[in-house]
Structures are given as C-alpha cells and as structure tokens.
Amino acid sequence: MxxxxxxxxxxFWQPENYRPFIINNEVHGHITHDLATRLKDFTSVFDVSSQSVALSTKLTTFENRTSEVESVIKALVKDGIIPRWRDEEYAVTNSWHLPPLFKMDRGASGHFGIRxxxxxxxxxxxxxxxxxxxxxxxxxxxxxxxxxxxxxxxxxxxxxxxxxxxxxxxxxxxxxxxxxxxxxxxxxxxxxxxxxxxxxxxxxxxxxxxxxxxxxxxxxxxxxxxxxxxxxxxxxxxxxxxxxxxxxxxxxxxxxxxxxxxxxxxxxxxxxxxxxxxxxxxxxx
The missing domain is CATH 3.90.79.10 (Nucleoside Triphosphate Pyrophosphohydrolase)
Known part of the structure; x- marks a missing residue:
C-alpha cells in the first residue's frame, strides 16, 4: 500500500449512511440511520426526522445537555447498541477553542460522529x-x-x-x-x-x-x-x-x-x- x-x-466514509447530528442549528456530528431510529425512543432528548437528528432545543445548558445525553448513552450501552462505557469524557464542540456545548462519554463519540x-x-x-x-x-x-x-x-x-x-x-x-x-x-x-x-x-x-x-x-x-x-x-x-x-x-x-x-x-x-x-x-x- x-x-x-x-x-x-x-x-473514507459514506455520507448517505448517516444523518447529521444538529445542535443549535449547527452540524456537530453524524449518526447512522439505525442509531437514529433507536434515538426516536428518547423524545425528550432528541428530535429525530428522516433527514437529521437534533438535540432538543429544550436542553439549553451545559449541565442538562450532559445529564440527558448521558442517560441515553447508558441505556444504549445496557442494550448493547454502544459496546462500552469508557468513563472518560469528551467535550462536544466544533472548535477546541470554543466553550463546549456539553460533554459525552468517549465510548459514544464515534457513534454520534462528534469532533x-x-x-x-x-x-x-x-x-x-x-x-x-x-x-x-x-x-x-x-x-x-x-x-x-x-x-x-x-x-x-x-x-x-x-x-x-x-x-x-x-x-x-x-x-x-x-x-x-x-x-x-x-x-x-x-x-x-x-x-x-x-x-x-x-x-x-x-x-x-x-x-x-x-x-x-x-x-x-x-x-x-x-x-x-x-x-x-x-x-x-x-x-x-x-x-x-x-x-x-x-x-x-x-x-x-x-x-x-x-x-x-x-x-x-x-x-x-x-x-x-x-x-x-x-x-x-
């Protein structure tokens, strides 16, 4: 090679296999169609359409975004949809030099396609x-x-x-x-x-x-x-x-x-x- x-x-990635993950009208990641379908069960946290997955606009602070998304990730880990909980937190932000919108367990970062x-x-x-x-x-x-x-x-x-x-x-x-x-x-x-x-x-x-x-x-x-x-x-x-x-x-x-x-x-x-x-x-x- x-x-x-x-x-x-x-x-290498295939955009057609994903839906954009949107926070505050900005794309912050990409989520597979299968995971997007599963996230429909968490209506208080995600607004899921056929075109995108958006974090609920009702979640307006770093703390409540972090808490609500964490509860979803733990449920997905329990169900085996996300393989493991890493117990290490990543900042969710499109620039390291901007304040993060919330923090997410590392084990879920790739499944949400966050930066x-x-x-x-x-x-x-x-x-x-x-x-x-x-x-x-x-x-x-x-x-x-x-x-x-x-x-x-x-x-x-x-x-x-x-x-x-x-x-x-x-x-x-x-x-x-x-x-x-x-x-x-x-x-x-x-x-x-x-x-x-x-x-x-x-x-x-x-x-x-x-x-x-x-x-x-x-x-x-x-x-x-x-x-x-x-x-x-x-x-x-x-x-x-x-x-x-x-x-x-x-x-x-x-x-x-x-x-x-x-x-x-x-x-x-x-x-x-x-x-x-x-x-x-x-x-x-």
Missing part, C-alpha cells in the same frame, strides 16, 4: 547513525488496534485538560517520560480526518508534536497499554508504513505529516500535492 493509500484510508481531539507525539532521537523514532507496539489487550504500531505518546483529549496537560499526562502514563522533558515537546500543527472505523465515525483533529529525547533515555510503559517500544531509523519507519499494515491508521497519517514537514518527501514525489491535501479532511459539514 502506498503512502497516498494510507492517507485515503483516513478519509474529537487528541495529541500525537513523535519521539525523536538524534544519533550518530541519523534520526531515529521511538515506536510503541500497542498491547494485545487494547480493544482498538491491538498489537498495532503507535507513537511513543498518543491519546484522546479528555474534557477538563489543556492540550499540554494531556500530553504531559499521557507521556508519563505511556512512556514514563518526566514532566520536565514532556513539557519541551514542540507543537508542529495538526491533521484532521473523518473515516468509518469499527468503533464508529472518527471525526478527529489531532494536534501533532515533536519531542526530542536523549539517546540514553528508554521509555517504559506504566499503564499496561504498550507491549513494547522500538527505536527505529527513519528509513525503517518509512518502509513499514509503505509496505505493511503494521501501523495504526491515524499514526500513519501523523508520520506522513512529519515526513512532509522534515523534507523526507519533496515536491518531486508524484503524490506530494495529494499527500499534503490529505493532511486535512476536505468536506465542511
């Missing part, structure tokens, strides 16, 4: 042999992408933390990176995509960071979510992205973003312009 095919895989946020960190090491990157292998017990390759640090953005606070927390939990070192991570932009995945419609904005680590540092997982770490030359990373399915789908996107930024891919590459375009989703709604 080519790098461009990796990028395209992050942008989710996260941080992905390239763990980089300058060596005498050239640039190397720390790669983590996800634990086989992970419900999503078990055993696939990942960044040294990556995670969804929970409600109530700043981006940097979350990065520092994830760095400590996933790789035992001291706070003072994690705080030196440099923001390098973001990638955005919307694609159909087993856990729902992923409508993600990932903030990307570079973190340069000393050659003497070895990451150690603290939360049981990483099976093993590898320190690979950049050439090996490129080969594995291009020729295997080993990397988690969105990790490939962030790594390609890094390759573009750092000049490992250039305008002379046939797919260069398409790869750059693929760093962000193209649809607006």
């Amino acid at each position: 080519s790098l461009l095919e990796r990028v395209k895989a992050c942008h 989710s946020y996260g941080v992905h960190v390239n763990g980089l090491v300058h060596t005498r042999d050239g640039l190397k990157i720390w790669i983590g292998k996800r634990a086989l017990s992970k419900p999503n992408a078990p055993g696939e390759l990942d960044h040294i640090v990556a995670g969804g953005q929970p409600y109530g933390l700043t981006i940097m606070e979350n990065l520092i927390k994830e760095a400590e939990e996933e790789a035992n990176i001291p706070r003072a070192i994690a705080a030196t991570a440099k923001a390098t932009g973001m990638v955005t995509y919307r694609c159909e995945r087993p856990d729902g419609l992923k409508n993600d904005h990932l903030y990307t960071y570079d973190l340069y680590l000393d050659e003497s540092f070895t990451p150690q997982n603290m939360d049981g979510e990483v099976e093993e770490f590898y320190l690979w030359p950049i050439e090996k990373v490129i080969d594995r992205i291009t020729n295997t399915d080993d990397f988690k789908y969105n990790v490939s996107l962030v790594l390609i973003h890094f390759l573009i930024r750092e000049g490992y891919l250039t305008p002379d590459d046939d797919t260069y312009s398409d790869l750059i375009k693929g760093m962000h989703r193209q649809d607006i709604a």
Whole structure:
C-alpha cells in the first residue's frame, strides 16, 4: 500500500449512511440511520426526522445537555447498541477553542460522529547513525488496534485538560517520560480526518508534536497499554508504513505529516500535492 493509500484510508466514509447530528442549528456530528431510529425512543432528548437528528432545543445548558445525553448513552450501552462505557469524557464542540456545548462519554463519540481531539507525539532521537523514532507496539489487550504500531505518546483529549496537560499526562502514563522533558515537546500543527472505523465515525483533529529525547533515555510503559517500544531509523519507519499494515491508521497519517514537514518527501514525489491535501479532511459539514 502506498503512502497516498494510507492517507485515503483516513478519509473514507459514506455520507448517505448517516444523518447529521444538529445542535443549535449547527452540524456537530453524524449518526447512522439505525442509531437514529433507536434515538426516536428518547423524545425528550432528541428530535429525530428522516433527514437529521437534533438535540432538543429544550436542553439549553451545559449541565442538562450532559445529564440527558448521558442517560441515553447508558441505556444504549445496557442494550448493547454502544459496546462500552469508557468513563472518560469528551467535550462536544466544533472548535477546541470554543466553550463546549456539553460533554459525552468517549465510548459514544464515534457513534454520534462528534469532533474529537487528541495529541500525537513523535519521539525523536538524534544519533550518530541519523534520526531515529521511538515506536510503541500497542498491547494485545487494547480493544482498538491491538498489537498495532503507535507513537511513543498518543491519546484522546479528555474534557477538563489543556492540550499540554494531556500530553504531559499521557507521556508519563505511556512512556514514563518526566514532566520536565514532556513539557519541551514542540507543537508542529495538526491533521484532521473523518473515516468509518469499527468503533464508529472518527471525526478527529489531532494536534501533532515533536519531542526530542536523549539517546540514553528508554521509555517504559506504566499503564499496561504498550507491549513494547522500538527505536527505529527513519528509513525503517518509512518502509513499514509503505509496505505493511503494521501501523495504526491515524499514526500513519501523523508520520506522513512529519515526513512532509522534515523534507523526507519533496515536491518531486508524484503524490506530494495529494499527500499534503490529505493532511486535512476536505468536506465542511
């Protein structure tokens, strides 16, 4: 599979299979027709039509939106319609820099197709042999992408933390990176995509960071979510992205973003312009 095919895989979804999820006359997600039909049972929370699912206009505060939607999600989890309750809250907002309309359990975010946020960190090491990157292998017990390759640090953005606070927390939990070192991570932009995945419609904005680590540092997982770490030359990373399915789908996107930024891919590459375009989703709604 080519790098461009990796990028395209992050942008595949079929809009005809969904209805827009509307809050205050603005689209905030997309819901499958099957789930929309089930939401008709909750008339005090959702206004469901053949064209859309709208949060009831009677819910006007952060608190009552959160409470009422939570009760619906718990009922859907109990009935097995949403597989699990994650006990981690995501902010529901179309911009991280705007106050959220309410908060929602992470386990439901993909089923409502809301915009989710996260941080992905390239763990980089300058060596005498050239640039190397720390790669983590996800634990086989992970419900999503078990055993696939990942960044040294990556995670969804929970409600109530700043981006940097979350990065520092994830760095400590996933790789035992001291706070003072994690705080030196440099923001390098973001990638955005919307694609159909087993856990729902992923409508993600990932903030990307570079973190340069000393050659003497070895990451150690603290939360049981990483099976093993590898320190690979950049050439090996490129080969594995291009020729295997080993990397988690969105990790490939962030790594390609890094390759573009750092000049490992250039305008002379046939797919260069398409790869750059693929760093962000193209649809607006």
